[in-house]
Amino acid sequence: MTRLTKNSKILTTIIKAIQDKKGENIVSLDLRKIHEAVADFFVICEASTNTQVKAIADSVEQSVKETLGEAPYRHEGQQSAQWILIDYVNVVVHVMQPETRRFYKLEEMWSDAPMTNYES
Template sequence: MEPLASLAKRKNSGSGKLSKNSKLFKTILAAIHEKKGEKVVALDLRKIPEAVADFFIVCEAPSQPQVKAIADNVEDRVKENCGENVFHKEGFQGLQWVLIDFVNIVVHVMHPESRKFYNLEEMWSDAAVSEHP
């Protein structure tokens, strides 16, 4: 569970809560869809006091090259469209689970087996889940 280790070390930013209508949220979803990310869901964590972010966006890709392509595209599009840099990222070595942390939104690009094993949707079952086909 290495990618989650960095979340415990983060500092809460004072930038306020985001919404699903934020430019960052929409840009991330568009970047995932551009590279054909599958089973895209957003977990709304804003009502969970222990949550480390406002949203988790989770998607999967059937191959390691596609996991990398999605993750790279998310990072590039956010920088291009929102002017924001990644706070932290990890998982690019194994490409089974890439975590891209934008502080208020954390993106998880996962290989199907990793997604099934870690089951983030169940782990954060108190969060409101919305699908983004």
């Protein structure tokens, strides 16, 4: 399987889809040098309501499908919409409400990974 780069089409498509739906505090974590990591990248963002969390997740899935013809390997969390996870195998997207993000602290858990911030 080919390793992704920071400029991979799937990563740029996901970031743009999040920005289009006004996702906030968007970061990507580059996990390629971390052996225990389950993916090459995590993309994490937040939204303040269940409705917006779901809209961002839907936008990501639709954009990746339209642009790259790829459906997620799996997704979880659509029911509660506190934290929706979209797994594209090499990239895992986390759309979270702010309190959920503060509680789980993914950025701290993966603090060895280089982090890139994106404009909201």
